[in-house]
Amino acid sequence: MMKNLIAVGKVIAPHGVRxxxxIMPLTDFPDRFEQLSSLLLEDEKSLTIAQVRYHKQYVLLKFKGLDSRNDIEWLSGKILYIPRDQVMPLSEGQYYQFDLLGLEVFTEDEQYLGKLTxxxxxxxxxxxxxxxxxxxSKPLLIPALKKVVKKIDLENKKMIVVLQEEWDDHAH
Structure with missing residues (x-):
């Protein structure tokens, strides 16, 4: 179930009495809360957003039907999610970390190096x-540079990299 949910915020505490x-945003796009109509809890219960505003580094959210401090106390500490298909599109060559973790990493000549953890x-x-x-074996550390990472294939969960000469001793 959680596989298709992406965390976008953590409830810190009630704000005021209404x-x-x-919310502490857990996203690189905190203004995206304005484009969402609802958020999900871990159990996939949906909460409809009634109002969004900002205060310092926080997002202040009001959900429909939760109109008092008592209505929302139980949400403190909870993580708020969106469905995977609602994430902001990234430009070509940019990837979300959650998409890269778990990829199988190979050299150009198909030598399996390990998993991106x-x-x-x-x-x-x-x-x-x-x-x-x-x-x-020690983990390999590979810089996320175009000259090193030749291909990222999310569909097949693969990454192709070119090892530099000085790494070859460690790779075998």
Whole structure:
């Protein structure tokens, strides 16, 4: 069930007494709350959005039918989701982290390197952490650069990379 849900916010606490909730956005597009008509809870219960406004780094949300602090207290700490098909489209060559995690990583000559298990954000470029199959092997760290990552095929859950010479010692 959770596979097709994407977290977009976490309920921090009620805001005021009229049923507004303070939400910490978990999305790179916090203004996208204005385009949504509803949000889902983990159990896929849908909440219809009545009002969206912003306060400091928070999004203040009001849901239809939840008009007092008592109506919303139970939502504190809950994660709010959208269906996978409602995520913002990215431009060509950009990917969501949740789409990349779990990809099988191969060299251009089809040598299997391992699974992409983590993404480190280093500032200049992201670094993909590839967990190798052999036990005791250190994870491969592959920079997310066009010259290294040759192809990302989400449909087949594959990534093709070119290893640089200095990595070849570690790859075998």
């Amino acid at each position: 049923g507004e909730l303070r 983590d993404i480190l954000e280093t500032g200049s470029n992201d670094v993909y952490v590839i967990e190798q199959e052999q036990s005791g």
